[in-house]
Amino acid sequence: MEYTIYWSVLDSPAYSIKSGIYFLILAIIGGVCFRLIKKYKKDKGDEERFTLLFGAGITSLFGLIMFILRTFVYPDQYSDEMAKKLRSNEFPKVEGVISNYQKRIDRRARGSSETIVSFNVDTVEFAFGDALFGNFGSFTKTNNHVISNGQPVRVTYRDYSPYGENFNSILMIEVKK
Numbered sequence: 001m002e003y004t005i006y007w008s009v010l011d012s013p014a015y016s017i018k019s020g021i022y023f024l025i026l027a028i029i030g031g032v033c034f035r036l037i038k039k040y041k042k043d044k045g046d047e048e049r050f051t052l053l054f055g056a057g058i059t060s061l062f063g064l065i066m067f068i069l070r071t072f073v074y075p076d077q078y079s080d081e082m083a084k085k086l087r088s089n090e091f092p093k094v095e096g097v098i099s100n101y102q103k104r105i106d107r108r109a110r111g112s113s114e115t116i117v118s119f120n121v122d123t124v125e126f127a128f129g130d131a132l133f134g135n136f137g138s139f140t141k142t143n144n145h146v147i148s149n150g151q152p153v154r155v156t157y158r159d160y161s162p163y164g165e166n167f168n169s170i171l172m173i174e175v176k177k
Contacts, residue, residue: 001095003154003174006146008086010172015079020070023063030060086156086172095154096122098147117147118167121155127167152176 161167
């Protein structure tokens with residue numbers, strides 16, 4: 001049976017955004033602050049302007065050095081390593097038809113809510129909620145009817161889930177073509 005990847009943990013921001021980008025943003029913000037301080041902050045004879053320029057310059061320099069290190073010297077290979085693990089047999093997989101599909105809305109404080117979906121594939125139980133990813137990507141759009149009873153799937157998972165000790169966390173879900 002041929003499957004296509006519907007969602008994988010690699011689609012989440014933790015794996016799709018490289019850490020060097022954060023340092024580049026820090027360097028840009030530090031550089032912009034340096035320019036603004038240099039242009040608009042008047043020198044009153046005290047050391048306030050110098051201190052602000054020094055702080056903005058150090059922040060920008062730190063961000064630039066870390067960006068270069070995390071991009072070229074020590075590149076972030078976390079997502080590549082996880083992709084290899086997902087392709088290997090390091091995590092358990094189950095293949096079958098979705099059964100016992102249930103959706104419930106869990107009310108949270110201050111009027112917010114989370115839609116929690118649970119289902120079984122063979123004898124393995126899964127659960128996921130849309131609050132974890134903030135409706136990120138296609139996986140947490142819980143009203144899309146792709147994940148439903150009778151859908152043939154192959155699920156790569158790990159043995160822990162924040163939704164209860166009987167459930168497993170989905171790392172990758174593939175649907176039949």
